[in-house]
Amino acid sequence: MVQNRLLWALLTVVVGGLQALDSGALRAGSGAQALIVLGIAAPALALALTAKWEVWLIALIVGAGLLVWARVISLVSLNALHIGMMVPAMYIFFVCRLEKSVGAGGPGGAGATRA
Numbered sequence: 001m002v003q004n005r006l007l008w009a010l011l012t013v014v015v016g017g018l019q020a021l022d023s024g025a026l027r028a029g030s031g032a033q034a035l036i037v038l039g040i041a042a043p044a045l046a047l048a049l050t051a052k053w054e055v056w057l058i059a060l061i062v063g064a065g066l067l068v069w070a071r072v073i074s075l076v077s078l079n080a081l082h083i084g085m086m087v088p089a090m091y092i093f094f095v096c097r098l099e100k101s102v103g104a105g106g107p108g109g110a111g112a113t114r115a
Contacts, residue, residue, distance in 0.1 A: 012043055012088045016040035032070040039069075039070060046059030046088075060085060060092060
């Protein structure tokens with residue numbers, strides 16, 4: 001499971017970085033660039049370092065907020081910068097859904113009955 005989270009953390013950094021480059025982050029000011037780096041790193045680090053989905057969700061919200069802040073203070077239009085947050089959001093959504101389905105009687109879950 002840890003290797004899976006590390007892969008998703010790496011994917012978050014790659015997709016977020018590519019989206020930042022495509023949005024024109026290199027032309028933004030240094031303050032906006034720092035916010036972009038922190039915004040991409042927050043959910044990636046949370047995915048890599050902990051297994052608690054609550055921490056992942058908080059890191060995702062903080063990361064999205066930092067990216068919005070970067071868009072506000074930047075003199076360059078950073079269109080579609082938030083797309084980089086889709087990768088950790090998808091992982092968090094699917095993990096939460098899988099935990100609920102397993103706990104509600106999925107294969108080997110708590111609700112499974114044995115004859």
